[in-house]
Amino acid sequence: MSTATRYKTLKDLPREDYLAPGGTLCAGCGGLLAIRLFHKVLGKNVVWINAAGCVTIMMSYPLSPLKSNWMYTAFASAPAGAQGVRDALDVLMAKGKVPRTEDLKVVVVTGDGAAYDIGYQATSGAIDRALDFYYLCYDNEAYGNTGFQMSTSTPYGSASKTTPVASRNPLGNTKNKKDLFDAWRIQGAPYVATLCTSHGVDFLRKVEKGMGVHGPKLFIAFAACPTGWGFDPKETVEIEKLAIQTGVWPLKESMGGVVHHTMVPRTLRPVEEYLRTQERFRHLFEPVVKADAVGRIQGSVNAYWKGAAAAEGFEIKLADIAG
Amino acid sequence: MTEQLMTGNVAAATGARLARVDYVPAYPITPQTEIIETIAWWVADGTMDAKFVQVESEHSMLTAAGTASLTGARVFTATSSQGLLYGMEMLYNISGWRAPMVLVNVARGLAAPITLEPDHNDVLAARDSGFLQFHAETCQEVTDLVLLAYRVAEDRRVMLPAIVNLDGFYLSFTREKVSVPDQKKVDAFLPAYVLPHPFSASEPVAKASATMEGSLYTYFRYNTHAAALKGKEVFAEASKKYDELFGRSYGPVEGYMLDDAEYVLVMSNSFTALGRQAVKRMRQKGIPAGLLKLRMLRPFPAQEIANSLKGKRVVAVFDQNLAPGLGGILWPEITSALYHTKGRPEAVIPVVGALGGKQTTSKEMESIFEAMLRVGGGATPEPIFLMRDTELKHVQQAVARATKEVS
Numbered sequence: 001m002s003t004a005t006r007y008k009t010l011k012d013l014p015r016e017d018y019l020a021p022g023g024t025l026c027a028g029c030g031g032l033l034a035i036r037l038f039h040k041v042l043g044k045n046v047v048w049i050n051a052a053g054c055v056t057i058m059m060s061y062p063l064s065p066l067k068s069n070w071m072y073t074a075f076a077s078a079p080a081g082a083q084g085v086r087d088a089l090d091v092l093m094a095k096g097k098v099p100r101t102e103d104l105k106v107v108v109v110t111g112d113g114a115a116y117d118i119g120y121q122a123t124s125g126a127i128d129r130a131l132d133f134y135y136l137c138y139d140n141e142a143y144g145n146t147g148f149q150m151s152t153s154t155p156y157g158s159a160s161k162t163t164p165v166a167s168r169n170p171l172g173n174t175k176n177k178k179d180l181f182d183a184w185r186i187q188g189a190p191y192v193a194t195l196c197t198s199h200g201v202d203f204l205r206k207v208e209k210g211m212g213v214h215g216p217k218l219f220i221a222f223a224a225c226p227t228g229w230g231f232d233p234k235e236t237v238e239i240e241k242l243a244i245q246t247g248v249w250p251l252k253e254s255m256g257g258v259v260h261h262t263m264v265p266r267t268l269r270p271v272e273e274y275l276r277t278q279e280r281f282r283h284l285f286e287p288v289v290k291a292d293a294v295g296r297i298q299g300s301v302n303a304y305w306k307g308a309a310a311a312e313g314f315e316i317k318l319a320d321i322a323g
Numbered sequence: 324m325t326e327q328l329m330t331g332n333v334a335a336a337t338g339a340r341l342a343r344v345d346y347v348p349a350y351p352i353t354p355q356t357e358i359i360e361t362i363a364w365w366v367a368d369g370t371m372d373a374k375f376v377q378v379e380s381e382h383s384m385l386t387a388a389g390t391a392s393l394t395g396a397r398v399f400t401a402t403s404s405q406g407l408l409y410g411m412e413m414l415y416n417i418s419g420w421r422a423p424m425v426l427v428n429v430a431r432g433l434a435a436p437i438t439l440e441p442d443h444n445d446v447l448a449a450r451d452s453g454f455l456q457f458h459a460e461t462c463q464e465v466t467d468l469v470l471l472a473y474r475v476a477e478d479r480r481v482m483l484p485a486i487v488n489l490d491g492f493y494l495s496f497t498r499e500k501v502s503v504p505d506q507k508k509v510d511a512f513l514p515a516y517v518l519p520h521p522f523s524a525s526e527p528v529a530k531a532s533a534t535m536e537g538s539l540y541t542y543f544r545y546n547t548h549a550a551a552l553k554g555k556e557v558f559a560e561a562s563k564k565y566d567e568l569f570g571r572s573y574g575p576v577e578g579y580m581l582d583d584a585e586y587v588l589v590m591s592n593s594f595t596a597l598g599r600q601a602v603k604r605m606r607q608k609g610i611p612a613g614l615l616k617l618r619m620l621r622p623f624p625a626q627e628i629a630n631s632l633k634g635k636r637v638v639a640v641f642d643q644n645l646a647p648g649l650g651g652i653l654w655p656e657i658t659s660a661l662y663h664t665k666g667r668p669e670a671v672i673p674v675v676g677a678l679g680g681k682q683t684t685s686k687e688m689e690s691i692f693e694a695m696l697r698v699g700g701g702a703t704p705e706p707i708f709l710m711r712d713t714e715l716k717h718v719q720q721a722v723a724r725a726t727k728e729v730s
Contacts, residue, residue: 045524049390059532061539069522070529071393073386074412080383083376084348084390084398085522091345091374092395097515102523122386125379 007204014040020065023058026226028233030240031055031138033197034221035109038136041207044068047085047104051078051119053111054145055138069104076118078108079126082133105211107134112153113143115220116178127187127216134210135218140225141177148228148280152178155248156300157293158280165283171293172283176300184218185254193253193262195221198240202251202262209253222249230279239277246274246319247301250308261308267317268305271298295321325503331494332357334462334501335401335427335487338469340371341509342425345396345516347375348387352406353439354491355429359401381406385413385426392422392484393530395521397473399424403491404431404445411448417484418453418547420531423476423516424484425469426454430592431491432679440680441490443592443644447620447652453547455485455554456621458591462499464618465489467571470504470513474561477516480553490593492680497593508568554622575624576631577616580606584613586695587632587668588688589657590641591617594677598641601688612692617653625660632657633664637695639672639707650706651675670698676709683709 006012018039025032031054039046047069050056059070073081086106092098110119115137126133142160143149150160150173159165159172184192191213193206203221210217224240226233243249244263248271251263272294275281284290302318309316329337335358339347347366349359365371378384381402392398402410407428417424428449430441450456457472459465465487472485489495504512520528534540558575566572579599581587586605588598595616605612615631617624632638638661642651649655654673661667674691677683687709694707 044527047522056533057535059529060535061532064529064532066529067527069527070532071390071522072531072533073390074382074416077383077386077413080348080378080386081390083378083383084346084387084392085394087348087374087376087387088346088391088394088396088398089522095345095372097345098395098521098523102525104522104524121379122383125383128379129376 005205007201010200018044018067023065025058028226028236030224030236034138037197037203038207041204042105045104046107049078049081049108051075051110051114075114077122078110078119079122082106082108083131086133109136112139113151116153116180117151127189130215132214137220138223139220140223140228142228144225144228157284157297185257189218190215191217191255193219194251195219196240196244196249198237199263206253231277242274245269246271247305248274264314268319270319271301291322326500327503328498329501330496330498331462331465331489333361334465336361338466339399342473342513344373344399346391346398347373348384348400349377350381350384352403354495355401355403381410385410388424389417389420389422392424393420395518397516401427403429404433407445414449414452414454421482422484423482425472426486428486428488429491429495430488438679440492442678446488447644455483457487457619459489460593460595462501466501471561474513475554475557478557481550481557483550493593504569512568551622575619576627578631579614581613583611585611585636586692587613587615587635587638589615597683597688600685605692628660629664632661634666635668637670637698638668639674639691639695641674643677645675670704672704673706
């Protein structure tokens with residue numbers, strides 16, 4: 001990156017923590033880790049605007065692990081909640097009713113259910129109005145808080161409680177993951193980025209970069225979910241790393257509509273290595289390997305990176321399609 | 324004070340302007356749209372020092388309204404019918420947030436079938452939401468009730484949002500003379516909105532946190548109820564002050580020829596004018612008729628209703644709404660307000676009428692009094708569903724056309 005950054009190595013991670021430990025979320029929650037890092041970069045003066053999801057339960061009266069402001073709105077309308085707070089702060093500051101020192105960064109934080117599905121209309125409205133806000137989506141690729149039902153973020157081949165693997169439905173979810181990154185980008189959001197906490201410096205720099213951008217900013221954080229995906233909580237960061245190394249979760253950003261991949265794996269590891277770590281994909285390998293399905297996943301990952309490499313002119317060695 | 328001819332919609336916008344609201348999130352819907360168009364214009368030409376933003380749905384509109392109120396802005400917005408129901412989830416949230424915004428509902432019947440003219444199924448669907456409810460009959464009342472609603476809603480003893488309801492078409496698009504309150508006096512009546520704990524950098528707050536056990540949830544719900552009940556005395560105080568400043572007095576209910584009446588029609592909003600005409604004609608025939616207009620529906624003025632109706636022979640409740648399988652929505656509320664009153668009326672007749680703004684004649688209104696006169700012998704009164712023979716014929720013709728086979 002050519003622009004000046006505070007974040008050269010992980011040692012530059014701000015020491016201040018605005019999210020106290022010992023919260024009520026699951027052990028190994030990738031989403032919580034993302035929120036913690038995100039907050040460190042933004043600093044203290046934040047109002048979080050939440051929609052229904054796992055993180056909602058973190059704020060159970062009378063306790064709060066946050067040192068910042070919090071507002072729970074409703075499942076479908078967190079971006080509209082951000083609109084109200086942002087507009088009110090702006091008008092009250094303009095009228096001199098609120099001193100500028102009380103200004104806040106307005107940050108929507110939701111899971112993928114709200115970001116991809118039920119809150120999509122309110123999100124589109126906020127982008128259209130060029131609302132100056134941050135949207136942090138902790139993407140665990142399903143409705144985690146209700147027990148892991150599929151969302152439009154659920155990837156092909158994943159089991160979920162509403163796409164159960166059974167004789168007539170051997171693959172689980174058979175739709176492709178919705179491309180929220182491009183949806184925001186194409187609608188004109190000035191900054192869109194994907195994040196993964198296993199790649200901390202990349203994470204910190206992107207949030208830092210977003211802070212310099214006025215308007216709607218989306219951050220989609222890969223949120224490994226031990227409970228929903230089925231893996232040992234201690235494996236969270238390892239699974240995140242595999243998602244990056246296999247190319248399943250591309251780290252990229254879009255500034256003014258121009259896409260740039262911020263971390264290109266020189267040689268993609270086979271997706272199978274990633275898929276095999278999780279219960280939600282077990283049916284792809286047991287009792288027999290479903291080579292077609294695994295091959296299809298590898299094929300779409302390869303196609304994605306082939307396109308990105310051509311567009312940006314980088315070199316990448318794709319993984320073989322098994323079967 | 325100046326007098327101006329204006330529609331009910333402009334009277335609502337005028338109330339918002341005089342209240343010096345800071346923020347107006349908006350979304351169009353007939354017959355409310357003139358309100359937000361008027362405000363958009365006033366913000367654009369500098370008449371109002373406020374931020375106006377058109378959002379993409381009533382659900383978002385109400386969400387933004389609520390969160391802005393919790394940030395310390397005085398907030399106004401308006402909707403109708405489907406819009407109110409589309410945002411319904413947020414009404415319960417906003418009252419739970421204790422965000423004292425004011426919402427004008429311009430009443431319109433609910434789909435299906437879709438229609439444009441008024442009845443009160445929309446606003447009465449919000450009766451349990453925790454919003455206070457004030458119902459206007461005239462354009463003057465619309466402006467005045469918006470100002471009174473802010474004063475009551477923002478009172479620390481209450482801190483609840485409020486709905487001011489007016490009928491679509493019959494009032495929203497009817498021009499009447501409105502005595503526009505003097506801004507300086509309004510400023511004295513309605514001091515600046517100061518929220519105790521807004522979102523802030525120096526003193527962060529958590530709002531609307533989850534309550535994961537029933538006792539906490541129950542506590543906050545009871546609190547909302549207690550605050551709504553406080554609205555009665557706060558409304559009385561505010562109304563007294565309003566009378567001192569502007570010379571207009573508003574009670575939670577209002578009687579017409581009530582003192583010596585024996586047969587009383589209970590109703591609300593713009594059709595009340597028709598009710599009064601019927602009362603006059605019955606009086607000319609020597610029948611002691613009277614009327615009780617409902618202005619405040621939440622908090623429910625049970626005691627005032629009981630006091631107004633005790634000792635009357637028969638009461639009829641004109642419900643401009645329909646609860647299929649029950650009848651009218653207000654009838655059981657009025658009846659229960661009377662149950663424990665000594666000298667309660669012998670019967671309370673349920674009447675349903677004027678759905679979707681159905682034209683209602685003086686004959687239909689008089690037929691309600693005739694039904695009251697027929698009551699006797701302790702029999703349970705039959706519910707009355709107003710519709711004229713000529714209307715029935717018209718409907719039958721339409722049905723015949725719709726079902727006619729094309730050769």
